[in-house]
Amino acid sequence: MSEATQDPVEEQRFFRDDWYGEEITGRHYVRCEFHEADFSEAVTRNSVFTDCVFGNVRFNASRHTDSAFTGCAFKRCNFFDAEFTGCKLVGATFTECELRPLRVTGGDWSFAGLAGADLRTVTFQGVRMREADLTGADCGGAVFADVDLSGAMLHAVKLPKAELRGSDLSALDPLNAELAGAIVSPEQAAVLVTSLGLRVRA
Structure with missing residues (x-):
């Protein structure tokens, strides 16, 4: 930049x-x-x-x-x-x-305050969003592709039918989020399962 x-x-x-x-x-x-x-x-x-x-x-x-x-x-x-x-x-x-429709490609939105925001169908691609506040945000149908959400505040975030592949979901508590129909990779699924306290065995 x-x-x-x-x-x-x-x-x-x-x-x-x-x-x-x-x-x-x-x-x-x-x-x-x-x-x-x-x-x-x-x-x-x-x-x-x-x-x-x-x-x-x-x-x-x-x-x-x-x-x-x-x-x-x-x-x-x-x-x-x-x-x-x-x-x-x-x-x-x-x-x-x-904020709809909004398209964000690359860049750094760390610590951004988006609590309670209506982010349905917005697109974040390859964005750094470390420790961003998405508490209670409605992200239904949104795209968070290859987004760094490490340390983000995601309590009560709504992510139904959201595209999440490639993003860091380590801060996401599946028990305190709406995830119905969200799209994740197998690796992300493993992270979410682990956060639920489950162990996957063949």
């Missing part, structure tokens, strides 16, 4: 700004606030947002590549049809956000 190339903009407040379709490349924002802004169809590349707050922001059909949103708080934002590729959202929190 490339670093931002411009001098950082610090502690500024943006209210109802129109960023529709804008190309945001190499920028850096620190502790800024964005309220009721429109980032629909915007594209970010190699940009960094550090400890920023986004409130009621529209990210509809936006595309983010090799950008970072570390420690950012997203409140009541809309990510309809948004894509993140190779992005870093370590410690980002999502509160009352519309």
Whole structure:
């Protein structure tokens, strides 16, 4: 991931700004606030947002590549049809956000706060999500393929018909999750069986 190339903009407040379709490349924002802004169809590349707050922001059909949103708080934002590729959202929190459909490929979402989020049918492919908080999240029909979920908080997570192959499920307690119809590999099945205290013998 490339670093931002411009001098950082610090502690500024943006209210109802129109960023529709804008190309945001190499920028850096620190502790800024964005309220009721429109980032629909915007594209970010190699940009960094550090400890920023986004409130009621529209990210509809936006595309983010090799950008970072570390420690950012997203409140009541809309990510309809948004894509993140190779992005870093370590410690980002999502509160009352519309996250469907969302596609995430690569990058690091460790420690992300997604408790109670509606993540049905979203796609996370090859993403690092260590110690992410997915407590009570509804991930029915979602894809978590080759995702590092080690240490993740998965209590009461709903994963019916989810695609989980290739992901680290060591933090998942099958007794405290909904897994009906979820797709796992034989190796993952062995991990889940072991977590239930069972021993498999030929």
